[in-house]
Amino acid sequence: MDLTVKISGIEFKNPLILASGILDEQGETMLRIAKAGAGGIVTKSIGMEERAGYNNPTVVDLEHGLINAVGLANPGIKNFKEEIKIAKKGNVPVIGSIFGKVDEFPYLAKIMENYGVDGIELNLSCPHVKGYGSEIGQDPDAVEDVINDVKKSVNIPVFAKLTPNVTDIVEIAKSAGKADALVLINTVRAIAIDVYAKKPVLSNLIGGYSGPGIKPIGLRAVYDVRKEMDIPIIGVGGILTWKDAVEYILAGANAVQIGSGLYYKGINIFKEILSGIEDYMIKENFSKIEDFSGLAVK
Numbered sequence: 149m150d151l152t153v154k155i156s157g158i159e160f161k162n163p164l165i166l167a168s169g170i171l172d173e174q175g176e177t178m179l180r181i182a183k184a185g186a187g188g189i190v191t192k193s194i195g196m197e198e199r200a201g202y203n204n205p206t207v208v209d210l211e212h213g214l215i216n217a218v219g220l221a222n223p224g225i226k227n228f229k230e231e232i233k234i235a236k237k238g239n240v241p242v243i244g245s246i247f248g249k250v251d252e253f254p255y256l257a258k259i260m261e262n263y264g265v266d267g268i269e270l271n272l273s274c275p276h277v278k279g280y281g282s283e284i285g286q287d288p289d290a291v292e293d294v295i296n297d298v299k300k301s302v303n304i305p306v307f308a309k310l311t312p313n314v315t316d317i318v319e320i321a322k323s324a325g326k327a328d329a330l331v332l333i334n335t336v337r338a339i340a341i342d343v344y345a346k347k348p349v350l351s352n353l354i355g356g357y358s359g360p361g362i363k364p365i366g367l368r369a370v371y372d373v374r375k376e377m378d379i380p381i382i383g384v385g386g387i388l389t390w391k392d393a394v395e396y397i398l399a400g401a402n403a404v405q406i407g408s409g410l411y412y413k414g415i416n417i418f419k420e421i422l423s424g425i426e427d428y429m430i431k432e433n434f435s436k437i438e439d440f441s442g443l444a445v446k
């Protein structure tokens with residue numbers, strides 16, 4: 149059985165990739181995740197300058213997911229070289245995630261490339277930091293411009309991570325069509341209210357919802373885009389079990405990312421999901437991932 153997947157030339161030993169923002173600000177934790185069986189690693193989104201992020205509370209644990217507004221806390225691109233170097237010792241592809249203002253992306257991508265990453269992931273979709281993320285990701289022209297500019301500045305594959313916080317994700321996906329792959333989805337804009345304090349729980353008021361509650365939304369995004377476009381898709385949102393991962397692949401994903409699942413299941417989640425996918429493939433007579441990618445799309 150062949151569990152490898154190739155996405156625009158990058159070979160992953162299995163289709164389970166660490167999502168941006170979870171245990172990936174430091175080289176050592178990325179290395180631990182590579183050793184725990186992940187097929188690839190995406191770094192925390194890195195910007196021009198070091199950012200402390202928002203005051204606590206930055207994460208609320210709800211019944212069906214988490215709402216976070218970390219505020220793109222990150223060490224800044226200049227301080228990230230060593231972390232990439234350590235992460236690369238895991239011998240799995242390392243994708244450098246970056247965020248910024250429209251004109252900062254090409255520079256950030258170039259530095260990441262110089263640090264030795266295998267690909268770039270453009271975070272065009274952080275839902276809770278003004279001026280970054282979603283404001284770019286909700287504007288088809290801005291999405292197209294950022295991708296064109298970054299593609300000119302680097303020679304490695306460029307993935308575009310899109311936000312579900314739009315009226316029509318297919319429209320945005322089409323404007324991102326020159327990317328080497330699409331990553332669907334980032335978190336869903338959400339709010340939690342404390343009934344006794346009678347105000348929103350998060351210091352930033354609004355955050356991004358992740359975990360089991362958003363799986364159907366992520367699946368719908370992947371499905372809708374796969375129906376219209378022939379481009380590699382990496383599905384992300386609420387994957388905790390092998391079944392969740394298989395659902396994304398059947399909806400048209402070529403690989404998946406796991407974020408909040410690490411919070412719920414711990415670092416063994418990669419091995420657990422992989423073994424479930426293997427059993428499924430044996431039962432269903434599939435010899436490689438692409439045998440069932442997109443089968444549910446009508």
Ligand SMILES: Cc1cc2nc3c(=O)[nH]c(=O)nc-3n(C[C@H](O)[C@H](O)[C@H](O)COP(=O)(O)O)c2cc1C
Nearest residue numbers: 167168169193216271333334358359385386407408
């Ligand atoms: C605490 C936290 C921090 C995150 N930080 C980032 C980030 O820096 N960049 C990014 O593109 N996505 C970030 N995300 C979004 C995840 O990569 C992922 O798209 C989303 O959480 C849905 O997947 P999940 O349900 O598996 O967590 C973050 C998510 C969480 C929960």
